[in-house]
Amino acid sequence: MKVLDGKSFGVDNAFKAGDEAAGVLINGKYLKNPTAKNVKSMVKNPSGTLKLDGSSGVVNGKFMYVVDESGELVVGTRATGIPPFNGRAPHPTLIGGSNPTVKAAGIVEFRGGKIFKVDNASGHFKPLNSSLESAETIFRHNFDSKNFTNDFQGFVPF
Secondary structure (H helix, E strand, O other), rough: OOOOOOOOEEHHHHHHHHHHHHEEEEEEEEEOOOEEEEEHHOOOOOOOEEEEEOOOOOOOOEEEEEEOOOOOOOOOOOOOOOOOOOOOHHHHHHHEEEEEEEEEOOOOOEOOOOOEEEEOOOOOOOOOOOOHHHHHHHHHHHHOOOHHHOOOOOOOOO
């Protein structure tokens, strides 16, 4: 895949002290969220519904996403109930490491195993509305039209 052109977004320094206190930023490195999955690993059913893996039901609800510097799309949850995250897994944990940067970040909502809405809501990265162009390019590269709900709300600025 072609690496995306355009602006990159790093972590807002205002969040780092809180992330250190929460234990998700240690010695300048973000822990990797264990729920983070590259969307290429998602199971795509013939009907267009999506699963995060072969053992779970179709994906439903709101998930964080990032588009990394190489154009890979990663989704994950806030890691509720998974130490040390316990629900405090911000967007940078989808990549992990020192000074993670992204081309896009936000929330993707799935309904009935299909994509319902994509936005750019990420307090840690604060992506501009224009980052939704990168998000749309990558989502459309990774998913067919049948993977979106019939009433897909679009790529919506936060």
